[in-house]
Amino acid sequence: MKARQFLNVVQRFGRGGLYTVSRIKADEQLFYGSTAEAQESITSAASKLNMSSPSCTFAQPWMDSMPRKPTPRLSFEPYRSDYSRLDFLPFYGRGSSGHGRILCMDSAGHTILCDADVRSVQPVPCLNEPKGDSPVSFSLTSTHTTDPKRAEALYILGRSASSHNSFNFEVLIYGDKTWHWVRLPPPPYVNDPVYDSTFIQSYTLLGDGSTICISSPPEHSPVGTYCFDTASRKWEKAGRWVLPINGRAEHVPELCNLWFGMAENSPHNLCALDLSNLDGAPKLLHEWQDLDPPEGWVQIRGSLLYLGAGRFCITKIFNIADQDTEDSTNGIAAVLTGVEVVPGGSSELQMIKHKSFVSYDDIHCVL
Secondary structure (H helix, E strand, C coil): CCCCCEEEEEEEECCCCEEEEEEEEHHHHCCCCCHHHHHHHHHHHHHHCCCCCHHHHHHCCCCCECCCCCCCCEEECCCCHHHCCEEEEECCCCCCCCCCEEEEEECCCCEEEEECCCCEEEEECCCCCCCCCCCEEEEEECCCCCCCCCCEEEEEECCECCCCCCCCEEEEEEECCEEEEEEECCCHHHHCHHHHHCECCEEEEECCCCEEEEEECCCCCCCEEEEEECCCCEEEEEECCCCCECEECEEECCCCCEEEEEECCCCCEEEEECCCCCCCCCCEEEEEECCCCCCCCEEEEEEEEEEECCEEEEEEEEECCCCCCCCCCCCEEEEEEEEEEEECHHHCEEEEEEEEEEECCCEEEEC
């Protein structure tokens, strides 16, 4: 799979609700020219810090600022002040030729489909029901049609039970010359009274990408892990256990057919696991520390993007309000890190860290 060239960076400015979508070149700002060059930088940094082993170089001074602020390609503002928060969901499947299509939605369920590649905006009907903050989404591409629009679908599921609209499930599909939302059956546990304290901790696509898998932590309720077949539109319980990751896991067939995500018990660590068989609780097979943040930085959210060719972009948002720094005006810092996973000896995988940069410019998410 060829490495993806651009990343979509969403920034939010202040509390007024202005959001912008910009693009950065991953190969220029997050990666060295080669794996060998990245390894040389690790060795050099370790030598400068008088470390005995390059494996300790994640403590190196990585506090480089974003090389240059990207020029916004699109700007958004909520049409009502009480809907000031916007969520941005990627609408492109694995192997897609373009990665600029994004669905923008507010807390009331109003949606707009935009494309950062061509700077276009297209109205889309409102959701049947709002999904709350940071909903779970999956972009799927079908191979059973020649119409590009009809081949794509965006599934959106509310993440928690914080409101009466939570956990409702819909899919955006194209038909009759327009986009429209179709209601889907919610997870079976929604009707169980113990689900009130439940939230979706981790999620991914299984198999050929047509099966949705969600997982809720057992310390809140005995929900466990469920799978949704997009063809039959039926849910099935995989087990009472929970996936040991936090957030989205990316399936990477070219890397030993494993799934990659951020470890649930170690949110600063990249990890790999095998989800090809869910007969039992999966275990982490590999775990690597990709970042050692300054003392006092508290991670509040993070995400992982697979860029192809064994390369990943890891985004982590930190609360640094209690730190003595003049760089941030809102107490928030975002760190973007480029890492590469390559085969090692004895069928092992090795993570190579490339570049990291920190931004205090209100980065909301990276898609």
